[in-house]
Amino acid sequence: MFDQLSELVKQFGGDAVVNNPAVPNEQNDAVIQEAGGSILTGLKDMVANGNINNLTEILSGKAAIDGNNPVVQQLTEKVTGNLGEKFGLSSDAAGSVAGGLIPQILGGLINKAKDPNQPGFNMSDLVSAISDGKGGGLMEAVSKYGGQFGLDQNNDGKVDMGDAMAAVSKKGGLGGLLGKLFGK
Structure with missing residues (x-):
């Protein structure tokens, strides 16, 4: 799952990371990797903490994947904090990276998981990955x-x-x- 998530982060990381002047070019790959890891950890934390109603809505397509969604907001806070802490990015710079990546990545994950033409990637894999297989x-x-x-x-x-x-x-x-x- 982390590999698929990493690919989506790389796919959507162009504008949010690579073309972002607030992120030094030599840190692009590390920022992209950290963002992907933070998103996966954030999803796992939601499940572990029992915050699954909003996650269920987003996974089922019943909720919009935008800045008003509680799942997107929680992941944005996590990624923003981690990027600021690990790379010294300002809150605004880290927030713009997170805000540019998270809705696209979640949408990409869900679309890939729903697509029967994506071998080796399905909704049960996604659920298993964010619930530690349980x-x-x-x-x-x-x-x-x-x-x-x-x-x-x-x-x-x-x-x-x-x-x-x-x-x-x-x-x-x-x-x-x-x-x-x-x-x-």
């Missing part, structure tokens, strides 16, 4: 909100392993189940 609270949110996304396969009012088994046995399998959750 699913944790994020999977609890799927259970809690799964009915809203049409995941209650057996209409018993909850999303559980029975629904997963029913979805896997139906046309579309597990991909279809995840597709329903994430709007595909």
